[in-house]
Amino acid sequence: MIPLFERARQAGDRRAIIAPEGTFSYRQLLELSAGVAGRLLDGADDLRGGRVAFLIPSGIHYVATQWGVWRAGGIAVPLCMHHPAPELEYVLTDSQASIVVAHPQFATRLRPLAEKLGLRFLLTGETGQGNLPELTLDRRAMLVYTSGTTSKPKAVVTTHANLEAQIASLVTAWEWTANDHILHVLPLHHVHGIVNVLLCALSVGATCEMLPEFDAEKVWDRLASRELTLFMAVPTIYTRLAAKPRAGDYSHIRLMVCGSAALPVSTLERWRELTGHTLLERYGMTETGMILSNPLHGERRPGYVGTPLPGIEVKLVGEPAEIWVRGPGVFREYWNRPEATAKAFCDGWFLTGDVAVFENGMYRMLGRSSIDIIKTGGYKVSALEIEETLREHPAIKECAVVGVPDSEWGERVCVAIVGNLQLDELREWAKQRLATYKVPSRLAVMESLPRNAMGKVVKPELVKLKW
Numbered sequence: 001m002i003p004l005f006e007r008a009r010q011a012g013d014r015r016a017i018i019a020p021e022g023t024f025s026y027r028q029l030l031e032l033s034a035g036v037a038g039r040l041l042d043g044a045d046d047l048r049g050g051r052v053a054f055l056i057p058s059g060i061h062y063v064a065t066q067w068g069v070w071r072a073g074g075i076a077v078p079l080c081m082h083h084p085a086p087e088l089e090y091v092l093t094d095s096q097a098s099i100v101v102a103h104p105q106f107a108t109r110l111r112p113l114a115e116k117l118g119l120r121f122l123l124t125g126e127t128g129q130g131n132l133p134e135l136t137l138d139r140r141a142m143l144v145y146t147s148g149t150t151s152k153p154k155a156v157v158t159t160h161a162n163l164e165a166q167i168a169s170l171v172t173a174w175e176w177t178a179n180d181h182i183l184h185v186l187p188l189h190h191v192h193g194i195v196n197v198l199l200c201a202l203s204v205g206a207t208c209e210m211l212p213e214f215d216a217e218k219v220w221d222r223l224a225s226r227e228l229t230l231f232m233a234v235p236t237i238y239t240r241l242a243a244k245p246r247a248g249d250y251s252h253i254r255l256m257v258c259g260s261a262a263l264p265v266s267t268l269e270r271w272r273e274l275t276g277h278t279l280l281e282r283y284g285m286t287e288t289g290m291i292l293s294n295p296l297h298g299e300r301r302p303g304y305v306g307t308p309l310p311g312i313e314v315k316l317v318g319e320p321a322e323i324w325v326r327g328p329g330v331f332r333e334y335w336n337r338p339e340a341t342a343k344a345f346c347d348g349w350f351l352t353g354d355v356a357v358f359e360n361g362m363y364r365m366l367g368r369s370s371i372d373i374i375k376t377g378g379y380k381v382s383a384l385e386i387e388e389t390l391r392e393h394p395a396i397k398e399c400a401v402v403g404v405p406d407s408e409w410g411e412r413v414c415v416a417i418v419g420n421l422q423l424d425e426l427r428e429w430a431k432q433r434l435a436t437y438k439v440p441s442r443l444a445v446m447e448s449l450p451r452n453a454m455g456k457v458v459k460p461e462l463v464k465l466k467w
Contacts, residue, residue, distance in 0.1 A: 002070065002135050002160050004167075004203055005030070011205035014178065018209040019059035026205065029063060035127030036068025040099060046133035047074035049140055053092055054101040055079040055110055058188055058210040061124040063198065065101055070160070073133045074099075076142045077155075078189040081106070082435045089113050095143050095155055095335065137161040143335055144191060146286040147373065147382035155335035156286045165328035166195050166289030167203045169309045174255060174280075174296055178205035182230040183222050185214045185237065191286050192260050192378065197232050220246040223253065223275075232257040234378030235267055238279065239408045242270045250275040255296065257282060260378035261410035262365065265302045281305050283365060285352060286380075287344070288312075289329040292363050304362040315349070316358060322369055323356050324349040371459045374403030375410050379437050383459075386413065386440070389433050395421045400449050400457045401440065404467050414442040416449060416462050442467040 011026035102110040114121035143155040186193030201208040283305035284290035294306035383401040398418040403411030423443040
């Protein structure tokens with residue numbers, strides 16, 4: 001038995017999900033997910049780790065499908081709503097998915113891909129019946145794709161035991177209870193939205209209120225209501241909310257959390273002025289779940305990400321000092337990439353690639369050890385992946401992608417090219433091939449790219465350009 005489902009049974013008629021489709025109790029969520037599981041099994045006794053990819057907006061169908069995949073013995077592969085067809089096809093192929101589930105609004109995007117790849121295609125709302133398999137915590141639960149220093153994203157494999165450990169750590173540190181009510185405005189192909197918000201809420205019998213997309217006015221309306229107790233977002237969302245400030249009393253919200261990218265001190269201070277809340281900054285990765293956190297009770301220091309969360313061991317290694325992590329929440333492997341998995345670990349410690357210092361009793365992030373990783377709007381993207389795609393454009397002879405510091409996005413994706421192309425032309429072309437957040441928003445046309453004696457592009461020089 002997976003503890004998440006057992007706790008849901010105990011929660012019974014408590015309110016679990018508030019979504020565009022209505023309000024649903026834990027009992028209803030279990031019934032809906034059992035119906036999904038029955039349809040996925042289609043007479044089989046167990047999916048036995050078969051990958052089920054799904055493209056579903058935030059709402060009850062997303063949760064019922066995620067749980068249904070797990071209850072059928074499958075591995076959940078959440079897809080990104082902003083990905084164009086080539087990126088969706090890459091995930092379906094790389095994950096070796098056997099079943100694809102789509103919300104009707106995405107059927108025209110996914111059905112042709114499923115037919116092309118010979119995959120079984122289902123729509124949300126299709127249900128079935130049958131006995132569900134007995135599950136153990138060591139089973140693989142989820143593949144979440146993350147950009148690394150390789151050109152294509154890798155799938156991070158987490159087991160049910162990994163997820164339970166990640167959830168338990170946050171429930172303890174942030175004192176989640178069944179009385180909590182959180183507003184969900186984050187992407188659901190990303191650990192922040194899946195684990196920190198959705199699964200933490202559902203693991204304690206709390207209420208998760210899901211908006212289908214971010215809307216500043218609606219978020220302010222809900223924050224001002226006296227129902228919410230928690231809110232979690234990325235710096236870009238807090239910046240956008242602060243740009244449309246709304247005075248009010250927000251003392252009923254016990255905790256507001258910010259993560260997935262560095263929070264500018266100016267945004268933290270502005271948010272404190274608007275709401276009276278000092279945002280709690282934390283740090284984590286797709287491979288590990290959350291690692292470090294400022295305290296729930298006590299001083300939250302601007303620019304710092306706190307200390308290790310419960311169950312997490314951290315040490316700094318080398319110069320500059322890289323964060324190494326160990327604990328039960330650390331992922332099992334990169335899907336079908338044994339060499340990359342082996343390279344990511346040393347003596348049982350996961351090598352994050354992030355550089356930090358420990359001072360005054362807390363950790364402070366200094367950045368990535370690779371300039372080819374860009375943190376933009378809460379997403380981690382690979383400059384190499386973007387470059388590989390852009391080189392296919394006939395007007396681009398050479399290109400180099402860099403992240404340039406930005407107050408709203410954390411970093412902006414910028415590209416320097418040797419060629420003849422306008423920014424609007426580049427963006428229109430790239431949006432057909434890359435997720436919107438990976439498409440460069442600034443363009444520099446150069447006669448040649450700066451290179452060192454070995455012929456390698458000197459990216460720090462490009463970052464200094466007047467973008």
